[in-house]
Amino acid sequence: MDKEWEIRLGGTGGQGLITGGIILAEAAILDGKVAVQSQSYGPESRGGSSKAEVIISNDEIDYMKVKDADLLLVMSPEAAKKYKDEVKEDAIIIVDTTYVKDFEATKGKVYEVKISHLARHEAGRELVANIVALAVIVGVTNVVSRSALEQAVLSRIPKGTEELNKKAMAVGFKAIEEVLNAA
Amino acid sequence: MTVTDIKAKLMQGNQACAEGAIYAGINFYAGYPITPSTEIAEVLAERMPEEGGKFIQMEDEIASMAAIVGASLTGAKTMTATSGPGFSLKQENFGYGIVAETPCVVVNVQRLGPSTGGPTAPAQGDMMQARWGTHGDHPVIALCPSTVQECFDLTVKAFNLAEEFRTPVLLLLDEVIGHMRERVFVPQPGELEVVDRIKPEAGTQNYLAYQPVDSTLVPPMASFGDGYRFHVTGLLHDETGFPTNNSEVMGSLIERLHQKIERGREKIVIVEEIDIDDADVVIIAYGCVARSAQKAQKMARKKGQKVGILRLITVWPFPEEEVLRVAEKAKALIVPEMNRGQIKDVVQSAVVGKAEVYGIGNVDGEMVSPCQILAKIEEVL
Numbered sequence: 261m262d263k264e265w266e267i268r269l270g271g272t273g274g275q276g277l278i279t280g281g282i283i284l285a286e287a288a289i290l291d292g293k294v295a296v297q298s299q300s301y302g303p304e305s306r307g308g309s310s311k312a313e314v315i316i317s318n319d320e321i322d323y324m325k326v327k328d329a330d331l332l333l334v335m336s337p338e339a340a341k342k343y344k345d346e347v348k349e350d351a352i353i354i355v356d357t358t359y360v361k362d363f364e365a366t367k368g369k370v371y372e373v374k375i376s377h378l379a380r381h382e383a384g385r386e387l388v389a390n391i392v393a394l395a396v397i398v399g400v401t402n403v404v405s406r407s408a409l410e411q412a413v414l415s416r417i418p419k420g421t422e423e424l425n426k427k428a429m430a431v432g433f434k435a436i437e438e439v440l441n442a443a
Numbered sequence: 444m445t446v447t448d449i450k451a452k453l454m455q456g457n458q459a460c461a462e463g464a465i466y467a468g469i470n471f472y473a474g475y476p477i478t479p480s481t482e483i484a485e486v487l488a489e490r491m492p493e494e495g496g497k498f499i500q501m502e503d504e505i506a507s508m509a510a511i512v513g514a515s516l517t518g519a520k521t522m523t524a525t526s527g528p529g530f531s532l533k534q535e536n537f538g539y540g541i542v543a544e545t546p547c548v549v550v551n552v553q554r555l556g557p558s559t560g561g562p563t564a565p566a567q568g569d570m571m572q573a574r575w576g577t578h579g580d581h582p583v584i585a586l587c588p589s590t591v592q593e594c595f596d597l598t599v600k601a602f603n604l605a606e607e608f609r610t611p612v613l614l615l616l617d618e619v620i621g622h623m624r625e626r627v628f629v630p631q632p633g634e635l636e637v638v639d640r641i642k643p644e645a646g647t648q649n650y651l652a653y654q655p656v657d658s659t660l661v662p663p664m665a666s667f668g669d670g671y672r673f674h675v676t677g678l679l680h681d682e683t684g685f686p687t688n689n690s691e692v693m694g695s696l697i698e699r700l701h702q703k704i705e706r707g708r709e710k711i712v713i714v715e716e717i718d719i720d721d722a723d724v725v726i727i728a729y730g731c732v733a734r735s736a737q738k739a740q741k742m743a744r745k746k747g748q749k750v751g752i753l754r755l756i757t758v759w760p761f762p763e764e765e766v767l768r769v770a771e772k773a774k775a776l777i778v779p780e781m782n783r784g785q786i787k788d789v790v791q792s793a794v795v796g797k798a799e800v801y802g803i804g805n806v807d808g809e810m811v812s813p814c815q816i817l818a819k820i821e822e823v824l
Contacts, residue, residue, distance in 0.1 A: 282624060286453045289626050295453065297624040322738035323813050324623050324731075 264317040265403050268329040268346070269393075270339030271356075273310045275376075276390030277335070279416065281312030283394060287404040287412035288316040296324045309338050316403055331401060332368070333393055334360055335375065354396055356389070371400055373435050379428060388428035395432025399440070406433075450628050456594040456621040457482035457524075460550060460614065461490065462629065463598030464522050467637055470496040471519040473510035475503050475529060478563045479618040480552035483524040504529035508536035508549070512611075515545040516675060518666030520602055524550035527569055528559055530576070537611055538577030539677040541700065544653065544662070546605035546640055548598070550614045552621040553730075555808045564808025565618035567730055567781040573613050574759050580697055582704040584711055585613035585759040589733040591625040596635065597756070603638035608707055609661050610700075615758065617781065619731035619810060640664045643671065653696075654682035660703040704760060714765045715754040718744065722751030724820055725773045725798075727766065727790055729755040732779050732811045739816035750820055758786065763793045770794035775823040779803035779811040799823065 267284065269277040281297045288295035296315045313326040329347045334340040335356040340363055347353060351368035358376035373396050379389035391413055398409050410429060417425050454462070461483045464472070472491060476484045484500070491498040497514075501507040504525055511521035525533060530551045540547055553569050555561035569576075573585045584604055586597045598614060605612040643650045643663040652673035655662045662682075665671040678686035679693040687693060704711065717740065719725055724743075728736040733754045743750040753769050755762060770776060776798050778787035787802035794800060801823055805811050 282453065285624055289451050289453050294626060297453070298619065299622060321625070322734050322741065324619065324625075324734055325810060325812075327812075 263330070264315065264319070264321075265330050265401070266326040266328070267314040267316065267331045267333075267397075267403070268326050268343055269312045269314075269333045270343045271310055271333075271335030272308050272338070275310065275335050276387070277310050277312045277333075280390040280394055281314045283409070283412045283416050284314050284397070284404065285316070286416070287408040288314075290408040290411055291405050293318060293404075294321055296321045298324045309336065309342065311339070311343075331397065331403065333397060334363075335389070335393065336360065352400055354393070354400065356393065371396070371436070371439055373439060375432075375435075378431050378435055382431040383428040384424060388424055391425050391428035392432040392435070395429040396436045399433050399436030451626045452629060453624050454591055454595075454627045455482060455624045456588070456591045456616060457552065458486050459591045459594035459627050460524070460598045460616065460621075461486035463595040464548070464602065465490055465494055466595070466630065466635065467520065467599045467602035468639075469520050469522050469602070470494075471511065471514040471521040472496065472523065473499045473501050473507040473514070473521070474523045474525065475501055475507050477526045477529050479554055479565075479621050480524045480526050480550060480616075482621070483550060483552070504532035505536060508533040508540075511547045511549075512536060512540045512543065512545045515540075515547045516543075516667050518668070520546070520606070522548040522550065522602075524552065526552050526554045526563075527556040527566075530569055530572065534572075534576040538579065538581060540611040541577070541581045541583070542677050542679070543675050544609040544664070544700075545611070546609055546664075547611045548601045548605055548614060549611055550598075550616065552616040552618060554618050555806070561808050563618055565731065565781060565810060566806070566808065567615075567617055567732065568785070568806070569615065570758060570780075570782060570785040573615055580701075582610070582701045583613065583759045584608070584610065584704065585615050585757070586713075587615045587729040587756060587758050588620055589730055589754065589756075591620070591623065592627050593756070594620065595627055595629070599635050599637065603636060604711060606638045606640040607661070607710070608703055609640065609664055610704070613759070615730065617730045642666070642669070651682040652684050653680060655699070655703075658706070660699050660706060708760065711757055712760060712762050712765070713756040714762050715752070715756060716769075717752040717754070719751035719753060719769055719772070721749050722773050723749045724775045724777060724823060725751045725753055725769050726816060727753045727755065727769075727776055727778045727786070728780070729758055729786065732781060735811050735813045736779060736816060738813040739820070742813060742817060743820050748820060748824060755786070761789055761793065766790055766793045767795070767797065770798040773798050775799045775801060777801050777803065777816065777819050777823065779816050779819070781805045781811060
């Protein structure tokens with residue numbers, strides 16, 4: 261990875277996207293990279309929608325806000341509508357088709373995964389949808405290494421949930437491999 | 444991966460500020476939590492008992508400020524943290540701290556005001572309140588971090604300056620810097636300097652708490668309980684600490700309070716200069732907006748525009764000489780900030796007409812963007 265990644269994770273409150281952003285930034289630092297994670301407290305953070313922004317780079321990061329994302333994850337219809345155009349031409353867009361139906365991108369390459377559904381039925385609890393999503397992101401982009409992701413996840417989660425979260429990562433990696441192989 | 448990389452930790456600005464305070468040796472914190480500063484209190488509530496310090500959540504901001512001044516008199520290293528509405532309430536006792544010459548650190552994580560304002564959008568609207576919020580003629584020291592690393596390092600620096608100059612020191616964060624997370628290299632013990640206040644020499648007879656003994660004009664400070672008797676008041680006082688109405692004594696106390704900071708200027712005033720030698724336009728920025736300035740400056744250089752940055756790390760006392768030096772070479776200065784030109788006006792008066800000064804003033808809770816700065820560069824070039 262030698263480009264700078266501007267990443268936006270969008271969904272609704274309670275989907276764990278801020279935590280997801282923190283984990284991604286932490287994993288990048290474990291990989292020896294530079295990362296900045298910020299969150300919005302302005303009016304746009306209200307109305308039940310939730311957004312986390314992370315920038316990962318090999319060099320120092322000046323401006324900490326994401327403008328047009330290189331990578332967008334959307335886990336709610338509102339977030340999909342709000343953020344789908346704020347991406348670069350060659351962006352990677354990951355859509356949780358459990359909640360986002362009929363996603364029509366104007367730019368970027370779209371990967372559709374039933375993230376929340378898989379979290380509930382394959383990993384065991386929808387609570388870990390954010391961890392499934394992180395594995396999907398890493399599966400597509402290699403923005404951080406798999407070992408760093410695992411280490412960062414395990415350092416942020418409550419004790420006693422290690423197996424659940426490891427399973428969530430495995431479910432995410434498997435799901436995205438199937439999507440990539442089918443393409 | 445180098446050894447230092449392994450020490451890198453992802454931290455939030457407020458958390459780094461709290462950890463910096465621990466590194467500097469804080470042993471008393473009193474506060475009344477308010478967003479966007481709350482994490483400072485949260486982290487210290489957990490960490491201070493581990494480190495043998497005392498954490499008190501007071502009934503309000505006024506009492507918090509009083510508590511850290513009082514605790515400092517007993518020899519403790521003390522801090523409080525707040526945001527705009529709380530900062531207003533602290534002003535009276537902050538001034539007391541200046542006159543009573545008690546070291547302490549006051550953190551203001553700025554949010555959009557005035558009054559209760561726009562919780563919790565970022566702003567830099569308290570720059571002038573930091574300078575003149577408490578009444579009367581007084582000096583003030585205020586530092587302004589632009590990175591999470593600096594939240595750590597400048598908190599240590601703020602404690603050091605407070606101890607060295609026997610005065611309250613302000614640390615002005617903003618919501619963006621306070622809440623963002625980035626990489627911090629946590630220094631090992633001994634890696635950063637930690638300063639403790641000068642106490643009276645052992646065996647001092649007739650100790651006077653407000654009499655300087657050398658050219659620093661900073662009197663050695665005994666702690667309550669050390670065995671010396673002295674009086675502390677917000678009234679103007681003589682070297683014993685007892686109030687006076689003698690105009691000569693009152694005037695010379697105020698002069699000395701200013702002079703001790705003026706004489707320490709080299710230790711206090713810190714700026715960062717980026718590509719200013721050949722610059723036609725220099726951006727003068729501080730806090731979170733300095734990050735937008737850095738991005739804009741790099742983009743402008745790529746276009747062949749000769750743009751530099753003077754980043755104010757110390758905002759008060761104002762780096763007048765540094766700003767004037769830049770103004771003598773550049774054609775135009777741009778001061779982007781998240782207020783209606785509070786620092787721009789000070790720059791304007793410092794450059795005495797030697798360069799044109801332009802402001803960008805966001806007061807809508809949105810960060811000044813690199814694009815806004817680039818557009819202004821185009822306009823002034």
